[in-house]
Amino acid sequence: MGTIRDNWRILLLVVVLIASTFALFSPTVNAGESAGGAGTASEGITNLQYGLELSGGTRIRAPLVGVTAEEVEVDTADSRDVAREVAAELDAADPSDVIVRSTTQTTATVEVTAEGVTTQQLGSTLDSLGYSYGSVREGVTEPTRAEVVRVLENKINEAGLSGGTVQQVTTATGGHFILVEVPNEDRSDVVDLVESRGSVRVDIYYRENGTQTTREGVLTGDDFQNIGTAQESERGPFVPVTVRDQAAEDFQAAVVETGVAQPGGTTCTYEQNPAGTQPCLLVIVDDQVVNSFGMSPGLAQSMSSGSWADDPGFQLTTRNFSEAQTVSINLRAGELPARLDLEGEDGGTSSFISPSQGESFKTDSVITGIIAVLAVAGVVFVRYGEAKVALPMIVTAFSEVLILLGFAAGIGYALNLPAIAGFIAVIGTGVDDLIIIADEVMAEGDVSSRRIFQSRFKKAFWVIGAAAATTVIAMSPLAVLSLGDLQGFAIFTILGVLVGVLLTRPAYGDILRVLLTEDR
Amino acid sequence: MVEFDVPEVDYTRYTNRQLAAVPLALLAVSLLVIAGWTVVTGSPVNPGLDFTGGTELRIALDSPDGQAREEIQAAFSAEPESIRSVPSDGTYIVTFQSGAATTSEIEQQAEAAGFQIRSIDAVSAAFGGETQQQALLGVVVAFLGMSVLVFLMFRTFVPSIAVVISAFSDIVIPIALMNLLGIELSLGTVAALLMIIGYSVDSDILLNNHILRRSGDFYESTYRAMRTGVTMTLTSIAAMIVMTVVATLFGISLLAAIGTVLVFGLTADLINTYLLNLSLLRWYKFEGVAR
Numbered sequence: 092m093g094t095i096r097d098n099w100r101i102l103l104l105v106v107v108l109i110a111s112t113f114a115l116f117s118p119t120v121n122a123g124e125s126a127g128g129a130g131t132a133s134e135g136i137t138n139l140q141y142g143l144e145l146s147g148g149t150r151i152r153a154p155l156v157g158v159t160a161e162e163v164e165v166d167t168a169d170s171r172d173v174a175r176e177v178a179a180e181l182d183a184a185d186p187s188d189v190i191v192r193s194t195t196q197t198t199a200t201v202e203v204t205a206e207g208v209t210t211q212q213l214g215s216t217l218d219s220l221g222y223s224y225g226s227v228r229e230g231v232t233e234p235t236r237a238e239v240v241r242v243l244e245n246k247i248n249e250a251g252l253s254g255g256t257v258q259q260v261t262t263a264t265g266g267h268f269i270l271v272e273v274p275n276e277d278r279s280d281v282v283d284l285v286e287s288r289g290s291v292r293v294d295i296y297y298r299e300n301g302t303q304t305t306r307e308g309v310l311t312g313d314d315f316q317n318i319g320t321a322q323e324s325e326r327g328p329f330v331p332v333t334v335r336d337q338a339a340e341d342f343q344a345a346v347v348e349t350g351v352a353q354p355g356g357t358t359c360t361y362e363q364n365p366a367g368t369q370p371c372l373l374v375i376v377d378d379q380v381v382n383s384f385g386m387s388p389g390l391a392q393s394m395s396s397g398s399w400a401d402d403p404g405f406q407l408t409t410r411n412f413s414e415a416q417t418v419s420i421n422l423r424a425g426e427l428p429a430r431l432d433l434e435g436e437d438g439g440t441s442s443f444i445s446p447s448q449g450e451s452f453k454t455d456s457v458i459t460g461i462i463a464v465l466a467v468a469g470v471v472f473v474r475y476g477e478a479k480v481a482l483p484m485i486v487t488a489f490s491e492v493l494i495l496l497g498f499a500a501g502i503g504y505a506l507n508l509p510a511i512a513g514f515i516a517v518i519g520t521g522v523d524d525l526i527i528i529a530d531e532v533m534a535e536g537d538v539s540s541r542r543i544f545q546s547r548f549k550k551a552f553w554v555i556g557a558a559a560a561t562t563v564i565a566m567s568p569l570a571v572l573s574l575g576d577l578q579g580f581a582i583f584t585i586l587g588v589l590v591g592v593l594l595t596r597p598a599y600g601d602i603l604r605v606l607l608t609e610d611r
Numbered sequence: 612m613v614e615f616d617v618p619e620v621d622y623t624r625y626t627n628r629q630l631a632a633v634p635l636a637l638l639a640v641s642l643l644v645i646a647g648w649t650v651v652t653g654s655p656v657n658p659g660l661d662f663t664g665g666t667e668l669r670i671a672l673d674s675p676d677g678q679a680r681e682e683i684q685a686a687f688s689a690e691p692e693s694i695r696s697v698p699s700d701g702t703y704i705v706t707f708q709s710g711a712a713t714t715s716e717i718e719q720q721a722e723a724a725g726f727q728i729r730s731i732d733a734v735s736a737a738f739g740g741e742t743q744q745q746a747l748l749g750v751v752v753a754f755l756g757m758s759v760l761v762f763l764m765f766r767t768f769v770p771s772i773a774v775v776i777s778a779f780s781d782i783v784i785p786i787a788l789m790n791l792l793g794i795e796l797s798l799g800t801v802a803a804l805l806m807i808i809g810y811s812v813d814s815d816i817l818l819n820n821h822i823l824r825r826s827g828d829f830y831e832s833t834y835r836a837m838r839t840g841v842t843m844t845l846t847s848i849a850a851m852i853v854m855t856v857v858a859t860l861f862g863i864s865l866l867a868a869i870g871t872v873l874v875f876g877l878t879a880d881l882i883n884t885y886l887l888n889l890s891l892l893r894w895y896k897f898e899g900v901a902r
Contacts, residue, residue, distance in 0.1 A: 152738075262741060262745070266741060278714075278718060278731055279715065279718055279719075282715065433714075434713045434714065434715065434735075437735060437737040437738075438735040438737075438738070439735060439738060440732075440733055440734045440735060440738050441714060441731070441732075441733045442730070442731060442732045442733065443728070443730060443731040443732075444729070444730045445727075445728060445729045445730060447729070448669065448702075448729040448730050451700060451861075452863060455699075455857075455858075455861035455863055456858075456861075456863060456866065458857065458861075459853075459854055459857040459858050459861065459863065459866060462853050462854075462857050463850045463851075463853050463854045463857075464850075465853075466849045466850050466852075466853040467846050467849060467850045469849070470842075470845060470846045470849045471846060474842050474846075508863065508865050508866065509798075509799075509802065509865065511866070512799070512802070512865065512866050512869050515850065515854055515866075516806055516869075518850065519810070519846070519847045519850050519851070520809065520810070520813070520847075522843075522846050522847075522850075523810075523813055523843040523846065523847060526839060526842050526843050526846065527817065527839055527843070530835075530838060530839040530842070531839070534835060550825075553820065553824075554813075554816055554817050554820050557764050557816045557820075558809075558812060558813040558816055558817075560760055561757050561760055561761070561808070561809055561812040561813075561816070562808075562809035562810075562812075562813075564753065564756040564757050564760055565753040565754075565756070565757055565805050565806070565808035565809045565812075566753070566805060566806075566809065567753070567756070568748070568749035568750075568752045568753050568756075568805070569749055569753075569801075569802060569805055572745045572746075572748070572749050573745070574742060574745055574746060574749065574798055574801070576798070577798050577799075577801070577802050580802050581802075581805075584806070584809075
């Protein structure tokens with residue numbers, strides 16, 4: 092019993108080490124994709140997850156394009172009317188670029204998410220329309236940001252980019268960013284995916300009173316009930332969709348009225364001969380015509396008889412399969428209320444690491460860490476020349492790293508380069524403290540009595556505690572500020588210091604005591 | 612086995628002024644370098660891509676070095692700010708200033724030229740500016756927090772201020788060296804500067820503790836503190852030199868930057884702790900308290 096009570100620190104260390112090893116290697120602990128979060132990839136024999144830097148992938152951190160007027164007095168007016176009025180006054184904005192959100196009975200926020208609209212322009216627009224407002228600022232509102240996150244998540248899922256994550260980040264200075272991380276994907280692909288607003292609509296292009304006109308938005312994203320995945324057929328790639336009942340009636344009426352559904356169907360030559368074509372349906376993605384097509388005689392027949400609306404299935408055909416995929420993804424994910432600002436002066440940051448580069452960073456940094464530990468071990472051995480002191484020191488320092496790695500694996504923290512730098516720093520401070528303990532305990536010759544050992548160990552511990560406290564203080568700003576990846580460095584340094592002070596260094600004291608003292 | 616031991620310095624041969632003169636002169640020179648740098652370049656340190664914004668590209672191409680550089684120059688419409696080669700894996704790190712070209716343009720041009728893109732890092736100018744403010748704030752908060760903690764621990768002015776001045780000098784000297792050696796301030800080097808605060812205070816606390824809280828002769832306490840402290844710092848320096856060399860060979864610039872700055876800071880710490888801090892403590896112990 093006595094031995095257990097005396098050596099409980101060593102026992103505790105052994106227990107924690109076993110737990111860490113278990114967390115690190117046991118297949119049952121695999122925190123999996125869910126807990127890992129931010130773009131992680133677990134691989135190899137350990138349960139460690141690696142961040143983008145070490146596994147490859149793309150990260151984009153960007154603000155949203157937009158200006159917002161707060162506390163706009165809208166009275167009882169319909170918010171959609173307000174949006175339409177504001178959009179009409181601003182050249183750069185469509186109605187879909189203006190979002191009016193009621194905050195109270197009589198006030199609302201007005202956001203304009205078109206590019207190139209300044210706060211002054213929004214202010215003077217509201218003035219000229221006679222709406223009084225509280226303030227105008229850069230940026231969009233919280234609900235808009237939340238919606239952007241939701242839509243982007245959908246887009247990434249629909250595009251089949253597994254492991255991709257989207258989240259909001261707020262900087263210490265109050266800036267808001269959207270952070271998108273997608274493992275194993277090229278930068279340009281991710282940029283293409285997240286940069287587009289993803290608005291999909293169907294227009295009718297037809298002849299009215301002798302001139303060609305366009306009826307816009309006979310079908311928009313909200314009008315589709317079921318959206319299929321992109322498919323290939325003899326007539327080309329298409330996305331099968333079902334139109335909502337209400338919209339189906341209107342669409343059917345519009346198609347008949349404009350002559351798309353005329354007896355015998357229509358043939359569209361919009362691309363070759365826009366002036367002389369029969370009526371066409373146009374698929375528009377982000378204001379670009381993606382495809383134009385006429386109508387088959389059979390479909391035209393059911394449209395004009397009115398039976399189509401009872402079973403409103405429809406095929407959005409495209410020119411190639413990847414366009415069909417884009418249309419399907421955009422329709423399923425929904426339209427982004429605001430775009431990510433990627434290339435502007437005030438824009439965000441993006442980084443891409445190829446999987447092969449990530450792989451070499453991973454092995455190289457592990458080699459770097461091991462060589463650093465060996466260097467430390469070398470210095471310690473040369474200094475003490477006594478395996479009894481030096482060996483436990485190195486073993487203890489290693490066990491600190493093992494505990495940290497086990498912790499990282501257990502919570503599914505994605506390791507990145509700064510975190511590995513943190514490990515190396517932890518080895519540095521850890522060994523420093525062990526040197527303090529060893530020197531203090533062995534000062535003035537051998538320690539044969541346990542009481543002397545304890546009092547010396549306590550003295551040493553004061554210095555270690557003080558040093559640990561300063562390290563924690565020095566690193567905590569980095570852990571709190573959003574300075575990118577450096578958070579990982581700070582978190583692991585602080586964690587390492589805490590593990591050291593609470594666990595490994597007391598245990599090293601006990602080990603030394605067992606090895607050096609004689610009376611039991 | 613070879614053993615090394617920290618040599619005992621005969622401090623009695625030097626006056627406090629003589630001891631303090633060396634580190635204070637170093638500090639003064641460093642401050643001058645930083646002040647001069649601010650006057651000439653408008654900034655106390657050379658801010659890197661993380662703070663100024665820009666695009667960094669790591670590419671692999673199969674050409675001998677001289678030809679590769681020409682190919683890289685020819686491939687991009689914008690003039691690269693720098694082209695560095697990483698010998699260990701035959702890649703090149705090409706940086707562009709903010710606004711020179713959009714990242715997508717650079718990416719397309721690199722692909723068009725047939726380079727294999729290993730990594731891309733793009734930071735917008737405004738984002739970099741904000742990062743810079745935050746990094747500065749972080750260093751200031753860390754330093755102030757450390758100072759307060761040191762004063763709380765020792766509760767006497769001279770020993771506490773000795774620790775704070777040493778730590779200050781430990782940060783300033785590496786910054787001046789960074790300017791002279793052309794090392795840019797990056798997130799990695801900011802982290803290293805914060806680490807220096809942590810590392811540097813260790814040996815100072817150890818020294819203060821031995822001298823102020825232990826019975827025994829001043830020089831004996833000093834020697835014991837030095838034996839432990841110098842070992843600690845040398846171990847850390849060894850670890851950091853190795854990390855710097857290996858990371859440089861592998862082209863992991865973040866680890867190399869952290870390592871380099873820590874080596875500077877730890878070396879400065881040896882000088883500051885055992886000359887500056889010690890002389891202040893000796894003055895305090897023999898003259899300050901008596902007065």
